[in-house]
Amino acid sequence: MPGFVLAIDQGTTSTRAIAFDDGLHVLSVAQQEFQQHFPRSGWVEHDPEEIWRTVLDTTRLALARAALAASDIAAIGITNQRETVIIWDRATGKPIHNAVVWQDRRTSETCRRLIDDGAEDMIRDRTGLIVDPYFSATKIAWLLDNVEGARRRAEAGELAFGTIDSYLLWRLTGGRVHATDATNASRTLLFDIAKNDWDDELLGLFGVPRALLPRVEDCDGEFGETDPSLFGVAIPIRGVAGDQHAAMVGQACFQPGMVKSTYGTGCFAVLNTGAERVASGSRLLTTIGYRLAGKTTFALEGSIFVAGAAVQWLRDGLGLIERAEQSGGMAAASNEEEMIYLVPAFTGLGAPWWDPEARGAIFGLTRGTGPNELVRAALEAVAYQTADLLSAMKRDWHGARETVLRVDGGMVASDWTMQRLADLLDAPVDRPVVLETTALGAAWIAGQKAGVWPDAEGFADRWRLHRRFESTMEPKLREAKLKGWADAVSRTLSRHR
Ligand SMILES: Nc1ncnc2c1ncn2[C@@H]1O[C@H](COP(=O)(O)OP(=O)(O)O)[C@@H](O)[C@H]1O
Ligand SMILES: O=P(O)(O)OC[C@H](O)CO
Numbered sequence: 499m500p501g502f503v504l505a506i507d508q509g510t511t512s513t514r515a516i517a518f519d520d521g522l523h524v525l526s527v528a529q530q531e532f533q534q535h536f537p538r539s540g541w542v543e544h545d546p547e548e549i550w551r552t553v554l555d556t557t558r559l560a561l562a563r564a565a566l567a568a569s570d571i572a573a574i575g576i577t578n579q580r581e582t583v584i585i586w587d588r589a590t591g592k593p594i595h596n597a598v599v600w601q602d603r604r605t606s607e608t609c610r611r612l613i614d615d616g617a618e619d620m621i622r623d624r625t626g627l628i629v630d631p632y633f634s635a636t637k638i639a640w641l642l643d644n645v646e647g648a649r650r651r652a653e654a655g656e657l658a659f660g661t662i663d664s665y666l667l668w669r670l671t672g673g674r675v676h677a678t679d680a681t682n683a684s685r686t687l688l689f690d691i692a693k694n695d696w697d698d699e700l701l702g703l704f705g706v707p708r709a710l711l712p713r714v715e716d717c718d719g720e721f722g723e724t725d726p727s728l729f730g731v732a733i734p735i736r737g738v739a740g741d742q743h744a745a746m747v748g749q750a751c752f753q754p755g756m757v758k759s760t761y762g763t764g765c766f767a768v769l770n771t772g773a774e775r776v777a778s779g780s781r782l783l784t785t786i787g788y789r790l791a792g793k794t795t796f797a798l799e800g801s802i803f804v805a806g807a808a809v810q811w812l813r814d815g816l817g818l819i820e821r822a823e824q825s826g827g828m829a830a831a832s833n834e835e836e837m838i839y840l841v842p843a844f845t846g847l848g849a850p851w852w853d854p855e856a857r858g859a860i861f862g863l864t865r866g867t868g869p870n871e872l873v874r875a876a877l878e879a880v881a882y883q884t885a886d887l888l889s890a891m892k893r894d895w896h897g898a899r900e901t902v903l904r905v906d907g908g909m910v911a912s913d914w915t916m917q918r919l920a921d922l923l924d925a926p927v928d929r930p931v932v933l934e935t936t937a938l939g940a941a942w943i944a945g946q947k948a949g950v951w952p953d954a955e956g957f958a959d960r961w962r963l964h965r966r967f968e969s970t971m972e973p974k975l976r977e978a979k980l981k982g983w984a985d986a987v988s989r990t991l992s993r994h995r
Contacts, residue, residue, distance in 0.1 A: 500570045503945040504560065504733070505937035506553055508578040508662050509741065510599065510763060513552035515560035516937040517571075520950065522960060524934060525566070528559035535596060540603035540845075543596035546584050549662070550669050554728065561729070568729035574670075575737035575944030576721075577744035577936055578662040580685045583637040585648065585659050585710070591673055593665075594645050594657065598637040601803070601845060605636035606854055617703060624690045624697055626775070626784030628852050632801070634661065635687035635704040642705065652707045659710040661686070663738045670735060672725030678712045679719065679738040680789040689714070691786055692775060694794065716789045717743070718947040737943030741936045742766040743788050746797065748939030749904040749930065750958040755897045759884055760936070761909035764848075765805035767887045769798045769898055780890035781850045790943070790954075798894060800849040800887030804842040806909045808876040811844070818869045825873050826914035832870035837979070838862040839882075839986035840875035847991070850890045855992035862982070877915045881922040882983040888923060902926045906935040913967075921971035922979065931962040 501520025507513070512532065517525040530552040535543040561568065581600035586593045598604070609629045612618070618629050627633055638659055642649040651657050660668065664678040683689040683696075688706060690697040696711055715721065717739045723732035739747065742760060746768045749758040754772035759765060770787055775796045778784060787797030809825055812818045819825055839861045841847075846854035860875065884903075891898040903925060910916055910929050920927040932938055945951030952960070969976075 500572050501945075501950040502566055502570045503573050503575065503941040503948070503951065504557065504571050505575045505577065505941040505944075506557060506666065507741065507937045507940065508549065508553060508576070508666060510579045510601070513549065513556050514937065515553070515556035516934060516941070517560045517564040517566060518938070518941045518945070522938070522942070522951065524932070526560045526563035527934075528556040528563060530556050538604075542599040542602040544582070544599055546586070546593040546597050546665060549597070550666070553666060557729070568731045568733055571733050572950045573734050573736035573944035573948035574724065575940030575942070576663050576666055576735065577739050577741045577940035578666070578682070580661060580682060580740040580742065581632060581634050582662050583634050583641065583659065584662065584665045585638070585641050585652075585657050586665065586668070588656055588658050591668065594648055595641055597662070598641065600632055602637065603631045603845070603854060605631040605640055608636045608639070621687060621700065624692070624700060625687050626684070626691050627687055628781060628783065629687075630852055631854065632848075633685055633687045635700070635706060638710070639705045652710050655709040657710055658712070659706075660712055663740070664712045667721055667735065667738070670724045670728065671722040672727070675722040676712045677715050677719070677721055679715050679717045680786045680794065681717060681740040681743040682738070683714045684786040685740060691784070691796075694789070716792060717943050718790050734948065735944070736947040737940055739788060739940055739943060742768055742799065743786070744939035744943070745906060745936040746770065746939065747788055747942060748935030748937070749906065750961040751904060752954050752958055755901070756904070757888070757891070757898070757901050758904045758906065758935070761805045761880060761905065761907035763805065763807045765802040765880060765884065765907075767800045767884060769891050769895070771796045771798055771895055771897060776895045778890070778894045780894050781852055782887070782890050782894060783849065798891055800890065802883045802887070803845050803848045805880045806907070807844070808840070808842040808879060809909070812873055812876055816872075818873060822908075823911070825877055826912040828870045829874035829877050829914050832874040833866060836862070836864060836866050836871045837982055838867055838871050838875045839983055840872070840879050841986050841990040842876065842879050843990055849887060851987070851991060853991050856990055859986070859990045861986045861989065877912070878918055878922070880909065880915065881919040882980070884919060885922050885980065888925070902928055904928050904930065906930065906933050916967045920967040920969045922976060924969045924976060927967040929964045929967070931964045
């Protein structure tokens with residue numbers, strides 16, 4: 499049997515397909531960006547047909563670049579932007595509306611009402627999540643209530659709901675499979691993470707008919723085969739996981755207490771809590787880390803909405819840099835005596851604050867503040883926010899006391915940022931050799947299921963460190979900086995206004 503595995507990584511701004519050889523090395527990468535639609539302030543949509551085209555194109559291109567035929571691929575693994583909602587017609591496969599993206603805030607009012615009605619505790623107990631427009635359930639209800647005839651058709655079983663993985667499975671299998679995996683289901687607000695099943699009371703509360711829902715498989719469950727007309731022969735789909743869960747797997751964070759943090763557009767830190775479903779007292783999310791061969795591993799997650807996006811803002815919004823790579827050099831050249839703080843609450847604040855109304859702010863401006871200091875503040879904001887998440891994790895769970903952070907994502911290319919992260923966390927930061935950890939995680943789930951790749955232990959042995967960053971900052975300076983950040987955040991929160 500061939501040992502090649504293909505990962506499809508369907509992200510928020512681009513789709514990537516990556517072919518791996520039997521030694522788990524990257525053979526080829528194909529990537530395509532697609533359009534972001536902002537029909538109103540705070541709304542974010544994607545065109546599902548365009549996403550599907552990028553999946554087909556990048557998959558074909560990755561195969562061609564690696565000089566592989568579809569018959570060489572033992573298995574496909576899918577990983578995806580989470581929470582984003584698509585509803586389509588079961589008969590024609592046509593979506594009834596654009597995808598409503600995880601960043602979309604159109605259901606803030608509905609969420610506020612649910613909180614006012616006192617539903618938050620019950621929802622939290624069952625799903626591990628906070629009531630926030632970020633998650634899928636209120637977006638599904640919005641589509642059913644705002645697309646002509648959708649609710650009636652959903653109740654009659656004519657429509658199907660899916661997160662992106664589910665929609666891609668449907669398209670890849672020629673409409674034969676309507677399924678998702680436990681990690682994606684755990685982000686909908688409709689899934690009981692202890693019972694591993696959709697919850698009827700939550701379905702009633704959010705007004706979502708059961709007939710819409712996909713069946714839920716383990717990450718290495720039965721997902722069918724690609725339709726032979728797509729790539730020439732049928733390829734088995736053997737793995738599915740949400741992107742942050744796949745990154746946790748790709749970083750081989752298999753032991754309780756291990757943490758990975760991914761720095762892309764946003765930042766998502768995920769702590770493995772093993773078989774323990776830890777209830778957070780700090781408004782972190784309790785979520786399914788991964789579910790393999792019938793066994794659930796739980797996790798605590800902190801979600802930060804703006805990380806690399808702040809660097810993009812320095813480039814595209816302020817014009818302070820031309821390329822993201824310049825930011826580290828400018829931060830290094832800044833005057834450290836200028837204590838300046840940028841709180842990048844461009845779209846509200848995520849964990850542990852969950853303040854959708856907060857907006858960004860800069861504190862500590864003096865006549866000595868210049869571009870270098872502003873750039874440093876944007877990079878430091880990422881480190882401060884990670885520090886907030888890790889302290890919340892340590893408060894919430896005894897197993898999180900001694901943490902080494904495994905990092906990945908576009909921003910970790912910046913040595914300056916990684917050093918500052920270690921300094922402000924006062925903990926080691928490990929950057930691996932392979933930075934395509936999300937795709938690697940999805941590929942590993944599929945490859946081990948297909949029997950062509952090593953088991954978890956063998957896979958963990960192959961994780962390779964590129965560089966460890968250790969803290970060198972004076973404790974007094976760290977304390978002063980963290981205190982300054984805490985003040986800056988408290989003055990940014992909407993209740994302060
Ligand atoms: N050298 C760098 N220094 C700082 N930020 C960087 C650097 N390289 C890339 N970035 C930032 O990383 C982000 C891209 O990371 P990526 O993992 O590709 O994101 P995503 O998957 O969310 O699209 C961009 O926001 C970019 O500004
Ligand atoms: O597409 P990314 O990498 O920005 O990840 C998005 C997350 O899955 C949203 O929860």
